[in-house]
Amino acid sequence: MSDVTRRSLLATGAVLLREGGVASPEYDASELLAHVLGVTRGGLVLVDHISDEQSDRYLSLITRRAAREPLQHLTGAAYFRHVELAVGPGVFVPRPETELLAGWAIEQASRVLRATGADPVVVDLCTGSGAIAKSIADEVPGARIHAVELDEAACAWAARNLSGTGVDLRQGDMEQAFDELAGSVDVVVCNPPYIPLDAWESVATEARDHDPDLALYSGQDGLDAMRVLEERAALLLRPGGVVGAEHADEQGPDGVGGGAPAVFAATGRWADVRDNRDLAGRPRFTTARLAR
Structure with a gap:
């Protein structure tokens, strides 16, 4: 032709x-x-x-x-940092903005490796397709990575994507995940659900109609999963370990009640609570260090 x-x-x-x-x-x-x-x-x-x-x-x-069927569902693939992921119905399609959170986790794990010479221990909660965990495995060889996903269908996609990477993937609730690692983790990273239940009309059609609800919505203010994450990260991390979690634009420090950063700052367990902006200048993810 x-x-x-x-x-x-x-x-x-x-x-x-x-x-x-x-x-x-x-x-x-x-x-x-x-x-x-x-x-x-x-x-x-x-x-x-x-x-x-x-x-x-x-x-x-x-x-x-x-x-408005997602492009990635039609091609069967999504690209995230330097890795390719299989995606389709039943799993949240990773977004480009989440690459910044993954990059932060990679930097923190690499810092541990340089400082101690020991393999960093990383936990990826709400792993979804396994995008963040796979990126860390790709860019920080030797990191001991653990990932958990609650949804059965999403966990099947993660298993496919993480096959051969050495990532310890489990299906389950992050609220009870990895008790045996308590006090030994260097980095906890999470892209939790964060959309308020009454905000579904504002969600893009591709996400609202095709991404699993479990990956999108989290209580009346969208921060229920963030509160669970704060408690689990405090249990898992060693003193001085760090946590990073994505949130909605409106959940930055200027959000209602101080947004996601306030979830960490209010407990008194965390130092260096910071919010980080994406490439468009929007509040995108919160990071904090467990106080020693």
Whole structure:
């Protein structure tokens, strides 16, 4: 098929996605065509033949994406820092902003390794697809990583993604996870559910209709899971160990009641309670150090 037809397919796809309210129509149109053809987005310019079957498959995927089915569900993959993850129905699709939290955890684990020469012990609570745990395993070889996920379907995706990494993955509630590690963990990291129950209408269609509710909602103020995390991290960490947890934009230090940072600061157990902004300057995750 000619280059004009390839461009025509992409243009048609972008128009349909834009009409469906997709935020990045050109990007998604290119990703889907690359997926159908088995090439990278950059490799599309090298394709000189597209069959009618491939064209029909592409337009079918475009229709599903225009109906706001997540792009990653259609391609079966999500990319997070330097790793690829298998994703689909039943698991929360990792977001780019969470890469900053993962980067923080990687930096903290690496710091322990440099300072002590010992393999850092890291716990990833609410691991979901296993994105953070897999990134730490990828970038901090030798780290002893433990991860837990409550939802059965999500845990199955995590098991697939963490296979061969050496991560100790368990299915269960973070409130009771890893009692045997009490007082020995260097880094606790968590991307918990944090959407208030009455805020579901504000959630993007892709997340509201396709991500599991267990990964999204957390009580009336969205901070119920954060409170559980604070208690569990205080139990697991060694004195001087650190915790990092993602939260919603509105749950930074200027949020109601001081937001996520206040959950840690109010207990008196933590030093160096800080909130961290994402690349767009929005409050994104809280970090704290267990007081010695």
